[in-house]
Structure formats: C-alpha cells, structure tokens
Amino acid sequence: MLIQMKNMSELMVDLAYSALIFNNREIAEEVKYLEEKVDELYVRIQEESIKQAVDERNPEKALVIIRLATSIEAISDSAVQIADVVLRDIEPHPILRESIKESDITITIGRVSDKSILAGKTLGELNLASETGMWVIAIKRGKKWIFGPTENTRIEAGDILLAKGPIEGVPHFRKLCSGKDKKL
Amino acid sequence: MLIQMKNMSELMVDLAYSALIFNNREIAEEVKYLEEKVDELYVRIQEESIKQAVDERNPEKALVIIRLATSIEAISDSAVQIADVVLRDIEPHPILRESIKESDITITIGRVSDKSILAGKTLGELNLASETGMWVIAIKRGKKWIFGPTENTRIEAGDILLAKGPIEGVPHFRKLCSGKDKKL
Numbered sequence: 001m002l003i004q005m006k007n008m009s010e011l012m013v014d015l016a017y018s019a020l021i022f023n024n025r026e027i028a029e030e031v032k033y034l035e036e037k038v039d040e041l042y043v044r045i046q047e048e049s050i051k052q053a054v055d056e057r058n059p060e061k062a063l064v065i066i067r068l069a070t071s072i073e074a075i076s077d078s079a080v081q082i083a084d085v086v087l088r089d090i091e092p093h094p095i096l097r098e099s100i101k102e103s104d105i106t107i108t109i110g111r112v113s114d115k116s117i118l119a120g121k122t123l124g125e126l127n128l129a130s131e132t133g134m135w136v137i138a139i140k141r142g143k144k145w146i147f148g149p150t151e152n153t154r155i156e157a158g159d160i161l162l163a164k165g166p167i168e169g170v171p172h173f174r175k176l177c178s179g180k181d182k183k184l
Numbered sequence: 185m186l187i188q189m190k191n192m193s194e195l196m197v198d199l200a201y202s203a204l205i206f207n208n209r210e211i212a213e214e215v216k217y218l219e220e221k222v223d224e225l226y227v228r229i230q231e232e233s234i235k236q237a238v239d240e241r242n243p244e245k246a247l248v249i250i251r252l253a254t255s256i257e258a259i260s261d262s263a264v265q266i267a268d269v270v271l272r273d274i275e276p277h278p279i280l281r282e283s284i285k286e287s288d289i290t291i292t293i294g295r296v297s298d299k300s301i302l303a304g305k306t307l308g309e310l311n312l313a314s315e316t317g318m319w320v321i322a323i324k325r326g327k328k329w330i331f332g333p334t335e336n337t338r339i340e341a342g343d344i345l346l347a348k349g350p351i352e353g354v355p356h357f358r359k360l361c362s363g364k365d366k367k368l
Contacts (some may be wrong), residue, residue, distance in 0.1 A: 003283045006201075008218070010289070013259070017190075020252075064274050068204075071265040074258060075197070081255040090248050099187045105319075130317040130353035135289075169314030 012079035031083035114178030124151030134165035196263035202253035215267035298341035299363030308335030
C-alpha cells in the first residue's frame with residue numbers, strides 16, 4: 001500500500017505540472033480525485049500498521065511506515081495545491097509555463113498517427129521508458145482520459161499521449177507518435 | 185528561481201528514497217543540506233515577487249508564484265522527513281526497501297569499469313536519459329559525492345553512479361557501467 005501511495009503521489013506531481021503547462025482543468029481535477037484515493041490509502045496504512053504493531057508488540061516498524069506515509073501524503077497535498085492554481089482559473093504566466101517546459105525533465109504531448117509504430121502496441125511491449133526515456137503518464141482517447149497507464153495499456157491510433165522525460169528525448173518521441181521515426 | 189527550486193525538490197525526493205533504499209546517511213544528509221538551499225530560494229522568491237507586484241501594481245502574478253513556491257517547499261520538506269528515517273538510525277524494514285526497489289520506477293547503482301563506454305564522457309555527450317531511460321542523480325567518486333550532476337559532468341572510471349529509471353532499464357544500465365554492453 002505504501003508503494004502504491006508513493007507511485008500515486010509521484011503521478012500526482014507530474015500531472016499537476018502537466019495541468020499547469022497545458023492549462024488543463026481535466027488533468028487538474030484528476031489530481032484532486034487521486035488525492036482522495038491517497039487519503040484513503042493513508043488511513044488504511046495507519047490502521048493496518050498500528051494493528052500489526054499491537055499484534056507483534058513492536059512499535060518501531062509502525063512508526064517508520066506511518067512516518068513515510070505522512071511524508072508521501074504531504075507530497076500529494078502539494079500536488080493538489082499546484083493543480084489548484086489551474087482550478088482557480090488563475091492564468092499561470094506564460095514565462096513560467098515556458099520555463100517548466102524547458103527544464104531538463106519536461107512534459108510533452110504527442111498525437112499518435114495511424115502510421116506510428118506505437119499504434120496497437122502495449123506500453124509493456126514497447127518499453128518506451130527504457131528505450132526513449134519518455135514515460136507516458138496519461139492518454140487522452142477521444143473525450144476520455146486514461147491516467148497512470150500500466151504496461152498492459154494498449155496505445156491506439158488517434159491517442160494523445162502525455163509523456164514526461166528528458167528534454168532531448170522530445171523530438172524523437174514526437175516523431176515516433178507522428179510516424180516519422182520508425183524505430184525506437 | 186522557481187524552476188531551480190522545482191528541480192532541487194525533485195532531486196531531494198529521489199535522493200531521499202535512495203537514502204532509504206541503500207540505508208545511506210551521506211545521501212540523507214545531502215537532502216538536509218539541499219533543504220537549506222531550497223529555503224533560501226523560497227525566501228528570495230517571496231521577496232522578488234512581492235517587490236515586482238508592487239512595482240507593476242499587479243498582485244496576481246506574485247500570488248501564483250508564491251503559491252507554487254510554497255507547494256514546492258512542502259515537497260522538499262517531505263523529502264527531508266523521508267531522509268530523516270535514515271538519519272535517526274531507524275532501520276527501514278527490508279521488505280519496504282525491496283518494494284521501493286521493485287516499483288516501476290526504481291533507483292539503482294552501477295560501478296563504472298575502465299572498460300565502460302561511459303568512462304571519460306560527459307552526461308551531455310552520452311544522452312543517457314533519452315537513450316536508456318536512466319537518470320544519473322548522484323555520483324560517488326572516491327570518498328566524495330557529486331549530487332545532481334549536470335550535462336557537463338564527466339563520468340570517470342571507478343565512479344559509482346546512482347541512477348533513477350524504469351526497472352526494465354536496470355540490467356542494460358549495469359552492463360553499460362561494467363563494460364559488458366558497448367552500445368547505448
């Protein structure tokens with residue numbers, strides 16, 4: 001559960017910055033929704049670890065776990081605050097948006113054409129992250145979003161991929177999406 | 185300054201988890217040290233943005249900037265709390281350590297042999313992140329650490345690289361370090 005919480009909090013931070021860069025309410029709302037899930041996990045982790053501490057008559061493990069869970073929960077709260085800038089309709093300054101886009105690790109989007117080698121493959125089959133450095137953190141399919149896709153998520157032609165990675169990986173990623181680059 | 189703060193907070197979270205995985209005090213202490221730098225940046229950002237708001241008679245931009253800086257500062261505080269588990273000499277449970285290691289995004293180490301193609305090259309020349317998905321977040325050289333290396337940092341034979349990336353990228357990364365794999 002702690003690892004699940006860690007993964008969710010990291011996704012939330014990435015999505016919060018994405019919401020800011022693309023001034024996108026839907027992404028910002030997902031961050032708020034994930035916060036509820038993290039809170040539920042947090043409560044469950046506290047319950048389980050205290051129960052176990054009592055059973056095993058050993059408070060130390062519970063202390064570490066709760067301490068870590070509290071820190072992770074705080075990270076997800078910060079992500080909500082970042083997303084909240086978008087939800088409150090405060091227009092982030094274009095310079096700010098540009099500089100987040102131009103930092104070493106950036107977030108980009110790519111539309112998957114029907115000529116793209118990504119179309120029809122799962123993220124697990126592609127190993128996109130280890131081959132190109134780009135992590136798909138969300139997919140927009142038609143009007144729907146898939147947030148935090150797994151290795152079993154299949155990319156379809158027409159998808160818009162939201163990906164995080166090194167800025168020097170962006171051109172290749174976009175060409176993979178458009179179908180210009182035929183090799184990972 | 186905000187982007188610098190964002191980058192530092194992300195490095196801090198990565199280092200905090202690294203400290204936990206490898207039960208390493210030096211890495212945990214670096215997180216504490218970086219927190220001081222983040223705090224300094226935070227104060228300066230507040231000063232500058234309020235000054236600018238007064239000059240331009242426009243409070244909105246300052247509000248967004250300070251809001252974001254506050255969220256980023258909170259993330260770096262959480263990183264310190266995670267690192268603090270190591271500094272307080274609480275032994276993190278081995279299962280916990282293993283599960284962080286085995287999550288989709290992991291942290292690993294590799295020792296650079298003199299046969300490695302990485303030796304003698306800068307991180308910028310290698311484009312390691314976009315070629316392999318692995319981000320070097322710290323380098324141990326002899327007894328010294330280089331935290332948050334830049335694209336101009338040159339890898340030397342004997343270095344121990346601390347890298348973050350997709351778990352499926354780990355074997356290739358380790359073979360690049362040992363010299364078994366000759367191609368990125």
